[in-house]
Amino acid sequence: MQQHFILGIDGGGSKTTALLADEHGTILGEGKATASNCQTIGFAPAIAALTDAIDAAFQSARLAPALPVSAACFGMAGAGRESNRVQLERWALEAGIARRCVVVVDADPVLMAGTPDGWGLALISGTGSFCYGRTTDGHTVRVGGWGYLLGDEGSGYDLALRALRLATQTADGRAAAHTLLDAILAYWGLAEPADLIGYIYRPELNRGAIAALSHPIVALAEAGDAHACALLEQTACELARLVTTAADKLGLATTPVALAGGLLGASQRLREGIAAHTKVGLEPLRYVEQPARGAVLLAHRLLGECGP
Numbered sequence: 001m002q003q004h005f006i007l008g009i010d011g012g013g014s015k016t017t018a019l020l021a022d023e024h025g026t027i028l029g030e031g032k033a034t035a036s037n038c039q040t041i042g043f044a045p046a047i048a049a050l051t052d053a054i055d056a057a058f059q060s061a062r063l064a065p066a067l068p069v070s071a072a073c074f075g076m077a078g079a080g081r082e083s084n085r086v087q088l089e090r091w092a093l094e095a096g097i098a099r100r101c102v103v104v105v106d107a108d109p110v111l112m113a114g115t116p117d118g119w120g121l122a123l124i125s126g127t128g129s130f131c132y133g134r135t136t137d138g139h140t141v142r143v144g145g146w147g148y149l150l151g152d153e154g155s156g157y158d159l160a161l162r163a164l165r166l167a168t169q170t171a172d173g174r175a176a177a178h179t180l181l182d183a184i185l186a187y188w189g190l191a192e193p194a195d196l197i198g199y200i201y202r203p204e205l206n207r208g209a210i211a212a213l214s215h216p217i218v219a220l221a222e223a224g225d226a227h228a229c230a231l232l233e234q235t236a237c238e239l240a241r242l243v244t245t246a247a248d249k250l251g252l253a254t255t256p257v258a259l260a261g262g263l264l265g266a267s268q269r270l271r272e273g274i275a276a277h278t279k280v281g282l283e284p285l286r287y288v289e290q291p292a293r294g295a296v297l298l299a300h301r302l303l304g305e306c307g308p
C-alpha cells in the first residue's frame with residue numbers, strides 16, 4: 001500500500017524548517033536550511049534553501065526522497081505579496097514537490113499551532129517583525145512588516161541596531177553603556193570599538209547576522225543591566241503597539257495570541273513586557289516553538305479536503 005507523505009515548511013528571514021509527516025500528521029523527520037524569504041534574498045536562493053530543507057527532512061526520517069508528496073503547506077515570509085505566493089506555488093507544483101500545495105504567509109501556521117481554534121493574533125519577531133490577525137469569520141489584518149528600512153520595529157534587527165548605536169555613542173563618550181559595548185565586542189570577537197566599522201560594513205554581513213546580536217542584549221537585560229533593560233522595554237512597547245493596533249482593527253477586546261520568532265522565544269521579560277503594554281486582553285498567550293508544525297496541520301487539512 002502506498003504511503004502518503006505531507007510536508008510543512010516554515011520559511012523565514014533567518015532560517016528554513018521543513019517537517020515531513022505521514023498522512024496522519026505524525027512527524028517523521030525534520031530538515032533545516034538557510035533563509036528562504038524570496039522578497040529579501042531573491043527567488044533562486046529561496047528555492048535552494050527550501051530544497052535543502054526538504055531533502056534534509058527525508059534524510060532525518062531515513063527515507064529516500066519520495067516526491068511529489070501528497071500535500072504540502074509552505075508558510076513563507078514574503079508570501080504576503082501575491083506575485084511571490086503565486087511564483088512559489090507554481091514552483092512547488094511544476095518541480096514535483098507536491099501534488100497539492102498551498103503557500104501562505106508565515107503567520108498562518110503560527111496561528112494554527114498557537115491558538116485554540118486557528119483565529120486571533122500572531123505576533124512574530126525575529127529578524128523582522130509584524131502582527132497578523134484573523135477573526136472567526138475569516139477577516140484578516142496585517143500590521144507592521146514593512147522591512148528594515150521602513151519599519152520592523154520591535155524586531156531582532158531593530159533591537160541590535162539600537163544597541164549598536166548606543167554602543168558607538170558610548171565609545172564616543174556621548175553615552176555610558178560600557179557593559180553593553182563590552183558585550184557587543186566580545187560577541188563578535190572584536191578588540192576595540194573602532195573594529196565595529198570594518199565588521200559591520202562588510203558586504204557579506206547580512207541582516208540576519210546583525211539581528212543575532214539581539215541575543216547577548218537580551219541576556220544582559222535578563223541579568224538586570226539597566227541599558228539593556230531600557231532597550232528591551234522599547235522593543236516590548238513597539239510590539240505591544242502592533243498587537244493593540246491589529247486587535248483594534250479587528251474589533252477584538254480579548255483575543256488569543258500566538259507568539260513566534262527567535263527574539264520572542266529568547267526573552268520571558270520581553271513577553272511579559274508586551275502583555276503589560278498591550279491595551280487588549282491576551283487570552284491565551286502562547287509561544288510557538290516550531291511554526292512548521294502549524295504548516296503540517298494546514299497540509300493535513302488540505303489532504304483531508306482533497307483526499308489522498
